[in-house]
Amino acid sequence: MPTALITGASRGLGAAIARELAPTHDLLLGARSAESLTDILRELPGATPWPVELTDYDAVATACAPIEQLNVLVNNAGVADLDTIAESSVEQWKRTLEANVVAVAELTRLLLPALRSSGGHVIMINSGAGLNARAGWGSYAASKFALRAFSDVLREEEPSLRVTSVHPGRTDTDMQRAIVAGEGNEYRPEKYIRPTTVARAVRDIVDTPKDAHCTEVVLKVR
Structure with a gap:
């Protein structure tokens, strides 16, 4: 079976994507800790x-070294640390940009030989904030705009690969609960996209026939 590596796979959207790909892929499930x-x-x-x-x-680099072939890389892990520009710290900007951009870029770079060997597919779980910036979302939106740019450059530089940016609207995850709590609002899960819906979109992207290249998918809350 083809192999897929999913980062941030311990819960939420990453776990939903893992469940969706499990029947057809050997899975490497990334997380900060084994526990x-x-x-x-x-x-x-x-x-x-x-x-x-x-x-x-x-x-x-040590963890990537044994991976010789990789069919699908799902860059899902990231952070959302929200505040106004006036209240944001240098540390917040550094933490957000490193987790959401720099770490993604380095992981992808290290896995390029394995991806090239299989004509692989890189899927970036971006955000609606990577298309439209809002007040209070400065560092997060900046990181997601940068991730979109990285995806576009990767697609141009690596023509043997398929690269897809996925931009979900607000999704029912623990991260979303924390965001809503920070906004001081009541959390109502029915207001948000289900993780299984985003995972199904990822499944469809992976299954796109090789004669087409799905470059961008946008999912909005109804």
Whole structure:
């Protein structure tokens, strides 16, 4: 079976994508720690844990070294630390840009030989904030705009690969709960896109026949 590596796979959207791809792919499930993968590995016993802190670049290089072929890379892991520009700190900007852009770029770079060898597919889980910036979302939106630019450049530089940016609207995850709490609002999950819906879109992207290149998918809350 083809192999897929999914970062941020321990819960939420990453776990939903893992469940969707499990029937047809050998899975490498990325997370910061082995312990955080316990539940999803119990659910998907055929998957392989791939615990590594993505901003520890020496550790990432070591973890990537044994991977010789990779069919699908889903860059899903990221952070959302929201504040106004006036209230944002240098540390917040650095943390957000490193997690959402720099770590993604380095992981992808390290895996390029494995992706090239299989004519692989890189899927970037971006955000609606990567298309439209809003007040209070400065560092996060900047990171997602940058991730979109990275995806566009990668697509141009690596013509043997398919590169897809996925831009979901606000999705029912633990991250969304934290965002809504920070906004001081009541959390109502029915207002948001289900993780399974985004995962199904990823499934459809992966299944797109080789004669087409799906470059961008936008999912909006109805």
